[in-house]
Amino acid sequence: MNKNNIGYACINMELASQSPKIYTGRSMIKKTFTSKGIKYASKLGLENTKDLFKILQWNKKTGFKFFRITSNLFPWCSEYDLEEMPDYNEISSLLSQMGQFVDKNNIRVTFHPGPFNVLTSKNEKVVENCINDLSIHAKIFDLMNLKPSTYNKINIHIGGVYGDKASALKRFCVNFKKLPNSVQKRLTVENDDKSSMYSVEDLYFGVYKIINIPIVFDYHHHKFCNGGMTEKSALELAVSTWGDVTPVVHYSESRNLEKNDNKIKPQAHSDYVYQFIDTYGYKVDIMIEAKAKEKAVNKYKSIYNL
DNA sequence: ATAGGTCAAGCGAGG
DNA sequence: CCTCGCTTGACCTAT
Numbered sequence: 001m002n003k004n005n006i007g008y009a010c011i012n013m014e015l016a017s018q019s020p021k022i023y024t025g026r027s028m029i030k031k032t033f034t035s036k037g038i039k040y041a042s043k044l045g046l047e048n049t050k051d052l053f054k055i056l057q058w059n060k061k062t063g064f065k066f067f068r069i070t071s072n073l074f075p076w077c078s079e080y081d082l083e084e085m086p087d088y089n090e091i092s093s094l095l096s097q098m099g100q101f102v103d104k105n106n107i108r109v110t111f112h113p114g115p116f117n118v119l120t121s122k123n124e125k126v127v128e129n130c131i132n133d134l135s136i137h138a139k140i141f142d143l144m145n146l147k148p149s150t151y152n153k154i155n156i157h158i159g160g161v162y163g164d165k166a167s168a169l170k171r172f173c174v175n176f177k178k179l180p181n182s183v184q185k186r187l188t189v190e191n192d193d194k195s196s197m198y199s200v201e202d203l204y205f206g207v208y209k210i211i212n213i214p215i216v217f218d219y220h221h222h223k224f225c226n227g228g229m230t231e232k233s234a235l236e237l238a239v240s241t242w243g244d245v246t247p248v249v250h251y252s253e254s255r256n257l258e259k260n261d262n263k264i265k266p267q268a269h270s271d272y273v274y275q276f277i278d279t280y281g282y283k284v285d286i287m288i289e290a291k292a293k294e295k296a297v298n299k300y301k302s303i304y305n306l
Numbered sequence: 307a308t309a310g311g312t313c314a315a316g317c318g319a320g321g
Numbered sequence: 322c323c324t325c326g327c328t329t330g331a332c333c334t335a336t
Binding site for chain 1: 316317318
C-alpha cells in the first residue's frame with residue numbers, strides 16, 4: 001500500500017485558537033479598503049505572511065507535507081500590484097524564505113483561487129479579472145522561487161455552463177492561451193458538484209485533451225456529478241492526466257449527514273471525515289476539505305492508524 | 307468584550 | 322427573487 005500525503009486547507013485550527021492567534025485570514029470590507037487603502041492592506045498582508053511562515057513551520061514539526069495556502073493573504077490585491085505595498089520588501093523576503101523552507105522540507109503547497117475565476121465567461125471583464133487574479137497567485141509562487149509546475153498547482157473550476165457545455169469548454173481552452181506562462185504551467189481543473197456541470201469525463205475530453213492540463217479529482221463532488229463513471233474509473237482517468245507529478249485529489253464528506261440535519265445542503269462540508277479514503281492503490285496527495293482542518297486530518301489518521 | 311448584521315467578485319440549485 | 326455553497330468565515334458597529 002502506497003503511503004499518501006494528507007493535507008489541509010488554509011487555516012490551522014490549533015494555531016488560530018491560540019492567543020495571540022496565528023492566522024492568515026485577516027481581511028477587510030470594501031468600505032475599509034476605500035478609506036484606509038493599500039497602506040492598511042499591506043499591513044494586514046505582512047501579518048498574514050508572517051503567520052503563514054509559522055503555519056508552515058508547524059507543518060514541518062508535525063509532519064504535514066501538504067498544505068493549501070489561502071488566497072486571502074493580501075486583501076484586495078486585485079486592486080493593486082504587490083510591489084506597491086509599503087511592506088513589499090519585507091513580504092517578498094519572507095516569501096522567498098518560505099519557498100526555500102518548503103523546498104528543503106518537501107512540503108507541497110498549492111493554491112485554490114475563488115469561484116469568481118471564470119475563464120469560460122462571455123463577459124470580457126470577468127475573464128480579465130480572472131487572468132489578473134490567477135496571475136497574482138502565480139506571482140506569489142514566483143516570489144517563493146517555486147518553479148512553475150503543477151506540483152505547486154493553482155487549481156480552479158471551469159465556471160459556468162451557460163446552457164452549452166461544449167462551447168463553454170471551448171472558451172475555457174481559448175482563454176487559457178491568454179494566461180501568462182507562470183499560470184499556464186501551474187493550472188489544474190477540478191470536477192464540479194452539480195450534475196449539470198463538469199464531470200471528470202467532461203474535463204478529460206474538453207480540457208485535458210485540448211490544452212493538456214491535469215485534473216484534480218474531488219471524491220465528494222463526483223457523488224453529485226459522475227458523468228456516468230464509477231469513482232474508481234473517474235479517479236483513474238484524472239490520475240492519468242498528471243504525468244510525472246504526484247496527482248492531487250480532494251476529499252470531503254457531507255455536513256448534513258454529520259449533523260443529521262437535512263436542511264443543510266448535501267454539498268456542504270463536514271467538520272470531520274469518517275470513511276476510509278480508497279485511492280485504489282495510486283500514490284496521490286489527498287487534500288482534506290473539512291471544517292476542522294488539520295484536526296480532521298489527525299482524527300482521520302487516528303481512526304485508521306495511519 | 308460580545309453579538310448581530312453585513313460583506314468584492316460568478317454561477318447554479320433550491321425554496 | 323433570495324439564500325446558500327463554494328477557496329475561507331471575518332469585518333465592523335453598536336451595545
